[in-house]
Amino acid sequence: MEFKAGKKIYEGKAKILYETADPDLLIQEFKDDATAFDATKRGVIHDKGIVNNRISAVLFRTLEDRGVATHFVRLLGDRTMLVRRLAIIPIEVTVRNVVAGGMARTFGLEEGKRLKQPVYEIHYKSDPLHDPLMNEEHAVAMGLAAPEELATLKERSLRVNRYLIEFFSPKGIDLIDFKLEYGRYKGRIFLGDEISPDTCRFWEVGTGRKLDKDRFRRDLGGIEEAYQEMLKRVES
Amino acid sequence: MEFKAGKKIYEGKAKILYETADPDLLIQEFKDDATAFDATKRGVIHDKGIVNNRISAVLFRTLEDRGVATHFVRLLGDRTMLVRRLAIIPIEVTVRNVVAGGMARTFGLEEGKRLKQPVYEIHYKSDPLHDPLMNEEHAVAMGLAAPEELATLKERSLRVNRYLIEFFSPKGIDLIDFKLEYGRYKGRIFLGDEISPDTCRFWEVGTGRKLDKDRFRRDLGGIEEAYQEMLKRVES
Numbered sequence: 416m417e418f419k420a421g422k423k424i425y426e427g428k429a430k431i432l433y434e435t436a437d438p439d440l441l442i443q444e445f446k447d448d449a450t451a452f453d454a455t456k457r458g459v460i461h462d463k464g465i466v467n468n469r470i471s472a473v474l475f476r477t478l479e480d481r482g483v484a485t486h487f488v489r490l491l492g493d494r495t496m497l498v499r500r501l502a503i504i505p506i507e508v509t510v511r512n513v514v515a516g517g518m519a520r521t522f523g524l525e526e527g528k529r530l531k532q533p534v535y536e537i538h539y540k541s542d543p544l545h546d547p548l549m550n551e552e553h554a555v556a557m558g559l560a561a562p563e564e565l566a567t568l569k570e571r572s573l574r575v576n577r578y579l580i581e582f583f584s585p586k587g588i589d590l591i592d593f594k595l596e597y598g599r600y601k602g603r604i605f606l607g608d609e610i611s612p613d614t615c616r617f618w619e620v621g622t623g624r625k626l627d628k629d630r631f632r633r634d635l636g637g638i639e640e641a642y643q644e645m646l647k648r649v650e651s
Numbered sequence: 652m653e654f655k656a657g658k659k660i661y662e663g664k665a666k667i668l669y670e671t672a673d674p675d676l677l678i679q680e681f682k683d684d685a686t687a688f689d690a691t692k693r694g695v696i697h698d699k700g701i702v703n704n705r706i707s708a709v710l711f712r713t714l715e716d717r718g719v720a721t722h723f724v725r726l727l728g729d730r731t732m733l734v735r736r737l738a739i740i741p742i743e744v745t746v747r748n749v750v751a752g753g754m755a756r757t758f759g760l761e762e763g764k765r766l767k768q769p770v771y772e773i774h775y776k777s778d779p780l781h782d783p784l785m786n787e788e789h790a791v792a793m794g795l796a797a798p799e800e801l802a803t804l805k806e807r808s809l810r811v812n813r814y815l816i817e818f819f820s821p822k823g824i825d826l827i828d829f830k831l832e833y834g835r836y837k838g839r840i841f842l843g844d845e846i847s848p849d850t851c852r853f854w855e856v857g858t859g860r861k862l863d864k865d866r867f868r869r870d871l872g873g874i875e876e877a878y879q880e881m882l883k884r885v886e887s
Contacts, residue, residue, distance in 0.1 A: 550771075
């Protein structure tokens with residue numbers, strides 16, 4: 416069966432979703448557009464869409480192989496993949512192995528400090544509110560998810576963390592932290608969105624060289640090279 | 652035994668702590684100074700120190716009667732109480748029964764919505780960082796408290812919430828939310844700080860009239876009257 420992009424149902428900062436002839440399936444297209452700091456900083460990272468599509472595909476497959484349900488069905492084109500049509504839960508999950516980014520800023524901690532155990536966070540997915548950190552009781556009170564669903568998100572995300580570390584470690588990549596989104600599909604919870612240098616922090620083992628979107632956020636240069644380097648290692 | 656204020660060991664926005672001849676005991680003095688929004692707003696609420704000292708004394712006694720360990724020993728003067736010398740845990744606990752203040756602001760919720768069950772929050776006690784919301788994993792990672800201590804804080808605080816609701820309900824006061832601080836003392840955890848219109852939101856049942864520091868924060872007028880009204884009801 417061939418899948419053609421139908422009606423555009425969502426356009427975000429980095430991705431577009433199109434309907435297909437199958438009501439259960441969508442086409443997810445990855446853009447080159449890059450934004451940071453709630454889209455107050457904007458730019459383009461050449462071929463980012465291609466890199467993120469291919470990296471996400473490999474990582475979703477890797478997770479599926481380990482029993483993690485994801486929305487990924489298969490790659491379609493350079494910048495497109497076929498995905499299940501999830502009802503997205505408006506919660507951004509973050510798992511952290513090393514202090515960086517928001518955790519360093521919020522709590523006045525030094526970036527680079529390795530955590531004794533992974534720190535799991537949930538944030539309310541809301542650009543106007545700047546994706547505030549929340550706890551599970553907030554999420555329940557706000558009707559975002561049921562307590563059992565939140566338990567699933569946590570258990571699942573910590574498992575994803577272990578699998579991703581196992582995947583990246585032999586490739587000389589230190590997985591610092593990452594963001595996940597989940598959705599509901601036919602009564603079950605699936606991992607959605609993407610897993611890429613846009614949504615993870617990757618530091619090269621040994622040198623500490625950043626191979627992720629922080630190069631864009633912090634104007635470190637060598638952005639395209641970093642994304643290509645990650646693609647090379649992921650596909651190696 | 653008479654207790655005289657010795658060396659001043661701490662002066663905060665609303666209270667001063669003095670040593671006594673007994674190394675285990677301190678004198679806690681309540682000031683009339685009022686601050687809000689990380690002390691960017693400052694003022695004086697006439698006789699607030701007297702009101703908060705007396706209200707806190709009644710509430711600490713009420714909690715002690717129900718088996719909650721507090722730092723309160725006894726009233727000394729108009730504005731002073733004798734307290735155990737705790738090693739304060741730098742975590743501010745908030746318990747919410749109704750959406751208000753920070754929770755409304757952070758998550759874009761309407762103030763006044765009653766929660767189906769109390770929402771428990773912990774914040775990192777840090778003025779320069781604006782007391783950010785945290786979760787228990789942050790607190791453990793930052794070495795602020797052990798997991799067992801955090802479990803105690805939560806269980807204790809939800810119990811305090813039940814006891815305070817039982818106390819205030821017959822007095823026509825709706826306990827909206829409140830902040831607690833805890834400390835370590837001889838290997839156990841004690842409730843410290845104060846429980847007063849500075850640290851709780853009290854709304855009059857029926858009218859919704861605010862009888863707490865929000866009158867100062869939001870320039871609602873009638874501040875002294877609100878504090879005196881709360882004192883009257885607490886001591887009735």
